[in-house]
Amino acid sequence: MNRIMVVFAVCVAAAGMLPAQTLTVLHTFRHDADGAYPTAGLIQGADGVLYGTTEFGFRGGTVYSISTAGKLETLFHFCVADDGSCTDGAIVHGGLVQAANSLFYGTTEQGGSAGYGTIFKITATADETLLYNFCTQTGCPDGAFPYAGLVQAANGDLYGTTAGGTGLGYGTVFVMTPSGTLRTLYTFCSAGPPCADGANPYAALIQASDGNLYGTTGAAGAGNAGTVFSITPTGALTTLYSFCSNGPPCLDGDNPQAGLVEATNGSFYGTTSAGGASGGGTVFEITPAGSGSFITRYSFCAQTGCLDGQLPVAPLIQATDGDFYGTTQEGGAYGGGTIFKITPSGTLTTLYSFNEEAVGSWPESPVFQATDGAFYGTTYYGGPPPCIDGCGTVYQLTVGLGPFVATQPTFGPGGAAVTILGTDLTGATSITFNGTPAVFTVVRASEITTTVPVGATTGTVQVVTPGGTLSSNGPFRVR
Secondary structure, X not given: OOOEEEEOOOOOOOOOOOOOOEEXXXXXXXXXXXXXXXXXXXXXXXXOOEEEEEOEOOOOOEEXXXXXXXXXXXXXXXXXXXXXXXXXXXXOOOOOEXXXXXXXXXXXXXXXXXXXXXXXXXXXXXXXXXXXXXXXOOOOOOOXXXXXXXXXXXXXXXXXXXXXXOOOOOOEEEEXXXXXXXXXXXXXXXXXXXXXXXXXXXXXXXXXXXOOEEEEEOEOOOOOOOEEEEEOOOOOEEEXXXXXXXXXXXXXXXXXXXXXXXXXXXXXXXXXXXXXXXXXXXXXXXXXXXXXXXXXXXXXOOOHHHOOOEOOOOOOEEOOOOOEEEXXXXXXXXXXXXXXXEOOOOOEEEEXXXXXXXXXXXXXXXOEEOOXXXXXXXXXXEOOXXXXXXXXXXXXXXXXXXXXXXXXXXXXXXXXXXXXXXXXXXXXXXXXXXXXXXXXXXXXXXXXXXXXXXXXXXXXXXXXXXXXXXXXXXXXXXX
16 A cells, blocks of 8 residues: 655646645555556445445455545456356446445446356455346347446436446446346437437436436437437437537537536536547536537537646546536546646636656546545546556545535435435534434444434534534535
């Protein structure tokens, strides 16, 4: 394990002074010892610990936990069979989700009994269970190669996508119960080319405050460059936007690899890995189903040498300051990718440029803001020795933002159960939903359980603790 502190000055054309920023390498992966090449982002468990996956390492990837101080524990190695059959799954590209039952759920892109990927669950104490094997039927009607992780919807079920399978192999949307019963909700390009509804969804879905699920496809659509879509929990799909509909050079973007984030202004923001005015990818904004308004907010590689980054393949997050934060896989001062922030109106600031040998490079994952206010993420390559050529890192980036609380879920009706995550919550004396008091139980220093008080309205959740009042990182939407 290596811990390296890198304090850097950022050169950007931006008004005003930026707060002090510090990037710290928390861990460097060592291949067979603890995994290699993390592609997925991190999540914060109810216990306050961060959880993630590596694509490779040992044989077929790993699940790990890591504290904010950098203590890493490998929870599970995939593909542990001596014969190399990988019946438990292999190549963990997607991240984890912690469900309401406190278990973590995830996918493997390959492996399993048929070799086309699996769904698994695992406890925080490393008890892993294989729940589903994809493509066990001729023609893969259930899909194949789940590239992304899962999302738990308000109804308690888990939703996800496969990049291939079903007939011509253009991908699916599926729903699975927490116990492992899977049903295919939608098959892309079921009528065959030109696939106006899109093809090959590589990204995870999100459930928005309107109750529908939103996502992207990486290919096809009216412009043959990918789409943005919404789908109801019962499987009715609407294509909201098709990229490059006006033809090359695809100024609106091309090939979205990442999912979406619902912003506090009600719009969705996302990235495309290519296209835009300079061909380096874009950040875009799109309004919900029924509105259909689309705007390209930023085109990457706008600076000489792509100092602002290029090839964004990860989703954005909206932080507590209201701005969006994300990563590019390439570009920046050293060519190893960047961390950036961008305002809702499209003003971009490059916060950090990755240097492969020092801190890692090629971040495929998004940044994640934990309740301590800091950002955490992974790099796919690089990092200090001992891994030959570098196996990737886990890093922390601080930009001066303070602690907060996060609600799971972020919306619901009066009486709905809600979990509140935070730090130093022991001794909390009150919780309010936009000013309406709620009954609650402090489970531990990082977790409180409560219910939405009847009569509450949409707004900020606040928790009063001995150390001060903590506010939610976004409005809780009562519906």
